[in-house]
Amino acid sequence: MSTEIRVPTLGESVTEATVATWFKKLGDHVAVDEMLCELETDKVTVEVPSPVAGTISEIVAPEGSTVSVEALLAQISEGAAAPEPAAVSRKTPEAESVTVMVPTLGESVSEATVATWYKQPGDSVTQDEILCELETDKVSVEVPAPAAGILGKTLAPEGSTVQAGGQLAVISSAVLQAPTSGTADAAPSGRKDLEDAPSAKKLMAETGLDRSKVTATGKDGRVMKEDVQTVLAAKPATLAIAMTPASAPRAAVPVEDAAREERVKMTRLRQTIARRLKDSQNTAAMLTTYNEVDMTEVMALRNEYKDLFLKKHGVKLGFMSFFTVACCHALREIPEVNSEIDGTDIVYKNFVHMGIAAGTPTGLVVPVIRDADAMSFAEIEKAIAEKSTRARDGKLSMTEMQGGTFTISNGGVYGSLMSSPILNPPQSGILGMHKIQDRPMAINGQVVIRPMMYLALSYDHRVVDGKGAVIFLVRVKEALEDPRRLLMDL
Template sequence: MSEVRVPTLGESVTEATVATWFKQPGDAVAADEMLCELETDKVTVEVPAPSAGVMGEIIAAEGETVGVDALLATIVAGDGAAAASAPAAEPAPAAAPAAGGDSVDVMVPSLGESVSEATVSTWFKAVGDTVAQDEMLCELETDKVSVEVPSPAAGVLAEIIAPEGETVDASAKLAVISSSGAVVAAPAAAPAAAPAAAGKDVENAPSANKLMAEKGISAANVQGSGRDGRIMKEDVLKAALAPAAAPAPTPAAAPRAPSAAEDAVREERVKMTRLRQTIAKRLKDSQNTAAMLTTYNEVDMTETMALRKQYKDEFEKKHGARLGFMSFFTKACCHALKEVPEVNAEIDGTDIVYKNYVHMGIAAGTPTGLVVPVIRDADKMSFADIEKAIAEKGRRARDGKLSMAEMQGGTFTISNGGVYGSLMSSPILNPPQSGILGMHKIQDRPMVINGEIKIRPMMYLALSYDHRIVDGKGAVTFLVRVKEALEDPRRLLMDL
């Protein structure tokens, strides 16, 4: 028999909540197959099977809070676990009043520490649809993350209790799955009739409202396919691709100024997601806490670009990774941090903690928001190691697979707004760090070189720093050292 235990959850994290079990007692499991998902206050952690066999007893049920190394379940070799696990599965029918003895309730999964409610964002299935076990039924939004709710059993979606846009608490019932295919038609249809009669009062899916706002599409130009004609996310995507949708905004061409009522019809009000509300709060807290100041400089990228162009093919052939600019900037920052250690320090009460290492945070934009994966001991890594680490962390960030440990412990951050076309900006500190470097767009500009005007590829650099421990001299010195290293990359090789 094998034991399934809580893995290491990351720095300073001692407990997690069991969010979802993907396997039930008696199910066959393969080695490394995902058994369950744990949630902490920051990230979701998947727990793989330590060995192949049959799922035995589930010790920690969904919603239960467990500590590091706590016993979650057991795996038994062979088929003996199926009979022993029967009592564990028995309570499910008792909690299903809607569709008879063969129904299973879909409950709100654990939302994480200190999170007591969520908003139903999108239903991927409608009443009457066939669903497979673990197939995603709906998506919930909290103030920290978006949570997908899988089907606890195979069958037919018999009833949706919590429609899109409704706020539910951590123990609420969302829907009912019927294994016999019975659909609770009457209760589901009754509340839907009133919004249908109201026409425009039908509330669209929050994800659809968000997408319409992003793409500048009016709800009047979208044909809803959801219940009672409500607009779903897929409807907005179709409308965005349809060429015939352009002629709609005729009122804007009217020669007279529109009235306030007409303006209101053309406006779209979209509620902020809980995740976006949290991001807004934390960024503002960062401004309120630190004595943040930004200093600027510019760097001539001629030599760095020439070196990259000369060796990028050989580099990729040997190391299996593309040679980008981020490794040059990471190396240059590590070099400068050794000379100006206060930029790599942090305040702890009345103490200043100097870090004799560089854990470099690389800010990355993802579909769900900004994340900052950390490359540990970047000051000891080669160009190839840095490029491989950045590529791997970026891929995991986009796929939503970063663990909490991968986003903790950074001592300094680099943010590259240039990939989006930013010419100049003031980056916001990532507490408790005391410095963040902002990279920007490389743009050809006329520069005076030895009394002659020449066109050079220039980039503005911005260093935001905490003025409580970093003086102006230190900040300027840091930025000058970064500039010198990039304008003459040979200095990095000679440790100058």
């Protein structure tokens, strides 16, 4: 019986790859899950394991050839494999292996970056023990061990991009006896025709990088593309040594400064934040208008009812619910602030999905409270508390951060006195809250000390006129300075 070995799925919008290395040759015996060859795309390296035990009877795509997804790579004749130690041991129940897969990453999320491996090959792991952490554009995902055993080879090193449903590693449910001689891996180490991955050689040639400065992580000591990229992303001081003078960066950093610098690759979340914020500035005609609000009445109302509120609803009464309700009232009067531009159309939202910006250890996220305009103070406070906790723990799903129509950002919790928030596209408005600070104010001809907060509304001037923006802020100010207006829908 013969089994076809075909090119696996390579990732979203990736349709072809190059056969970089064959680890096995025609006539070789292979075991289940033993690596047959390595494919390279523009972004990632993909290893192709054997689905069965047997003998390689045909290699259709030689090294260097370009293959499409689902193209035939080789044929394996099953049942012809010699009783190698590894193959025999796999047949014993206690020595079975379990593949660690990339979990579901969330709606419309197809790939992630391997951020950290907490376990290394050869380490003992228990079931549900965290093996590694993946990063998507929005959240971090921890991958637990599906079974107890010994972690075998990790198929996706730190920094590599993996697809949902892809393979991360293999766990052996028992320690296999390592052969003392004549192992399959020992023979290739003496090969004189060993070659680095084509993409790695090309990148080293383009950058003038000395191969001896690169730590090889590929099979049998091959240098892979990721190995070269690791060196190129290293500190300037390291590059100055590794690269020839002709290829060194033009804007050289003084040696004494370079030695004290640290270069860290941006996380996928940080890259997404940077891209979206810059896109917002480049796309929208963003303008910011300011006002200030006297927080005396809100603070007094909160202090009077906070204990009863907590006792009845099980959640603390904060300022965010007041601001959320005040904004919902103002958005009804100035609907263009709650709209978005779609081509040559303006889409007005007859509902409020309120985004509440939250800082986390890995960056800024904006969970969305859906239909906030139909919620009570208690419902809003509960929703904010629950979303904030999930955000800090990195447990928010993509769905929970999509569909917002307006955003509130509270820089005051960090001590910000005044700032200009950046729009969260495709939204047309964002309200910036700031620190409450006692300031002398002229009230009825007398100077009194009042707890004041600066408010900032950034808006897309393509759809929101200055008059509408100013009125919106005034309505928020009026509602907060006289909270009874919120109860009477004024």
